[in-house]
Structures are given as structure tokens and as C-alpha cells.
Amino acid sequence: MAITVQLFPIWAILFSTIAFVFPTHFVDLKSMIVPLLMVIMLTMGLTLAPKDFARAAQNKKAILIGVLLQFSVMPLLAFLLAKGMSFDTQSLIGMVLVGGVAGGTASNVLCYLAKGDVALSITMTAISTLIGVALTPILTSLLIGALVDIPITSMLLSLLKIVLLPVTLGVLLNMYCNKLITKSLTVLPLLSMCAIVLIIAIVVALNQAKLETIGFIIMLAVMLHNGIGLLLGYFIPKRLGCSEQVCRTIAFEVGMQNSGLSVALAMKFFTPSAAVAGSLFSIWHNVSGSVLASYWQRTKTTLDK
DSSP: HHHHHHTTTHHHHHHHHHHHHHHHHHTTTTTHHHHHHHHHHHHHEEEHHHHHHHHHHOHHHHHHHHHHHTTHHHHHHHHHHHHHHHHHHHHHHHHHHHHHSBOOOOHHHHHHHOOHHHHHHHHHHHHHHHHHHHHHHHHHHHHSSOOOOHHHHHHHHHHHIIIIIHHHHHHHHHHHHHHHHHHHHTTTHHHHHHHHHHHHHHHHHHHHHHHSSSSSHHHEEEEEEHHHHHHHHHHHHHHHTHHHHHHHHHHHHHHSOOEEEEHHHHHHHGGGGGGHHHHHHHHHHHHHHHHHHHHHSOOSSOOOO
């Protein structure tokens, strides 16, 4: 079981390739993305107790570091990469949107697999999502001069439905059916892995046409954006005295963006071309994140600060 989960990145790449070659087998599964995310969040909730969230909320230092890096490093880095690579206007908008949105729920999943602080990760995602309602349009306006209206109500409902509701249910089940849940703990990482691999495959299939025509330069920018975000998200907290577990958590929170939201905003307020960066990021950050999570899963978290 453990070996299967450690092969997470290989499964992700394998199914991504299959979905790219045979997209019709996965496109019709689009409606499963949200339920699959909910299943993942439920499995994480089953491993948590109320005391975990109380402890996470007390870690104000980690939350502050994560939010500051999320809304400073990522949007500015996206803008500089796009400018430095001479992107056209729509591609520039797409990169800035990716950089300006909050952390995505994928960070919670990979944090879970990488032995990070899941309660802290979920807390940070919730806070950054709520703050992003105001900061995303402001950052977009400052960097590219175009104000983007954020669908506040739908964002909050999405956060409630996909993250808070299933996690709460999992915590309650863990509280009142602890003996039964304990017996299934070894299966939960495998269930999460299968769900996220399928999500990645669906995203690849849905963007197959774009992936065939998109230039290598945008893919390179997306890879650099994600990679630098993960590195800074890990090493800056490390330098500031955070524990190994917290550093892993912040790394995923900073490097993993809510790219689905950036795609939705690009399609609604700009053009399909502006959505390409977000689409590529949706695929790449899951692959890179799964590789990192697989590595960290095999290493200890109880290291010195």
C-alpha cells in the first residue's frame, strides 16, 4: 500500500499521458471533479480532530508568512516572468491571474500526503481564499491595469461545499466513530491518491486541444512560477525558524494556486487565450507537487527547526 502511494507521481504522469492520447475517455467525467475533491477533503477530515484546528489557529506566525508570500511573491513573480519572456497581452493577463489567486485545495491534498500540517494547510487555504476575494482584483489591477470582478458568493459557496463541509463531516465521524475510522487509516492515502490522479487526467483531457497548440514558452513560465513558489515557500519559513512540518505546509500553500479560479476568471472577463496559463498550471502543479509529496512522504518531519 505504502509503495503504491509513493509511486503517486508516476501514476499521475501515466494517467495524464493516457488522457492526452485518449481524451474522449475522460472528458465526460468532468462533472466528477468536484465530488472527487470532496472525497479527498473527507478523507483528510477523517484524520483530524477539533484540537488540530485549535492548534493551527494558534500558529499565527505560519499563517502570516504563508499569506504574505501567497499575495506578494506569486503575483509579482508571474508578472516578471511574463514580461521577461515577452508574452502577448492575453498571455500576460493569464499569468497574472494565476499568480494573483489564492492557494488551491490541491495544496491540502499534497500536504496530507507529504506529512505536513493538514489542519494548518486547510486553515491557510480558507483564509487566503477569503482574503483573495479582495486582493485578487486589486493585484490584477495594479499589475495589468484591468480590474477583475470576483464572484464572491460563488467562491464562498464553493469553499463551503468542497472544503469546509466534507472536512467537518470527516472530523465529526472521527470524533464519534473513532474505532471504525482508525481501522481504515491505512487506506485513506491510497483513496486520496486515486482521486487526485483521476482529477489530473480529466483536466488534461479537457485541455488536450490547447496543449497541442500552446507554445513551449508558456509551459516554461508556468513551471518556473510553480517551482520558484515551492522553493521560496519552503526556504523562507525555514530561515524564519519554522518547523520542518510547517515549512512543507507553507511550501504547498504558496506554490499551489487555485488555477481553476484563474481559468474561470480568464474565460469570463478576458479571452480563451488568457485561460491557457491557468489550464497548464492546473496540470503541472499537480505533477510537480506529487513528486515533491512523494519525496517528503519518505522523509521525517520531526527535524530540528
